[in-house]
Amino acid sequence: MANKTIAVVGKGGVGKTTTCGMAIDYLIRKSNEPILVVDADANSNLNEVLGVEVDITLGSIREEIAHSEIDGKIPEGMSKADYAEFKFEDALIEEKDFDMIVMGRTQGQGCYCFVNGLLKTQIDKYIKNYSYTVIDNEAGLEHISRGTLPPVDVMFLISDCSRRGIQAVARIRDMIDELKLNPGEIHLIVNRAPNGELSEGVKEEIEKFNLPLLGVLPHDDLVYEYDCDGKPTAYVPDTTPVKAKLFELLREIDI
DSSP: OOOEEEEEEOOTTSSHHHHHHHHHHHHHHHOOSOEEEEEEOSSOOHHHHHTOOOOOOHHHHHHHHHHHHHHTOSOTTOOHHHHHHHHHGGGOEEOSSOEEEEOOOOSSTTOHHHHHHHHHHHHHHHGGGOSEEEEEEOSSSHHHHTTOSOOOSEEEEEEESSHHHHHHHHHHHHHHHHTTOOOSEEEEEEEEEGGGOOOHHHHHHHHHTTOOEEEEEEOOHHHHHHHHTTOOGGGSOTTSHHHHHHHHHHHHHTO
């Protein structure tokens, strides 16, 4: 089965996860083939954007295994490695249109790196079974710098329409280059632009860093209203300006 891996990166607060959720909705409509969704943020909320209840994360399973070992609750005749493999089967959340893995985090200091390793193991284990894998990364460079991501076919850099947002994705793009990750395609999407237009200052910043601008998404109050009402923002109507524009951009690059 041919697999296309799509990664979404950007700093916090720019609408990265909502944009990722809408892109997943686009892929669901486009393809009847299986999709693997990975929430690779320790502060997980992609499930809320997609309207999925999540009780189990890799981090919470890791905690359960650690406590079971301390309390002597690992079943007799089962090694710790076998028990861990058995428990991590529960980390795959099966929905109607996609399956999902949520990273989460464990308690205490120094655990985040460990869960990074668990995430990589689980992605490598499942990815071959899906036509599309979509990974929503944390607000930063963690998974890029640690090599957690599998080979990526399409990398979306998500920014808001601010100079700081553009500077943040420029740093991410530079790290991608430095680590020779070589994604098949890399595209900048600027989000939350008033009337869907960029200021001259932001245009200058994009040109300064030679970023590959795919398009601009307009600010949309309905997304805010959905979030305030606790509705999954991935599923605002297709006619909503931000979603209509994103779908147009995705069709342009034929993902």
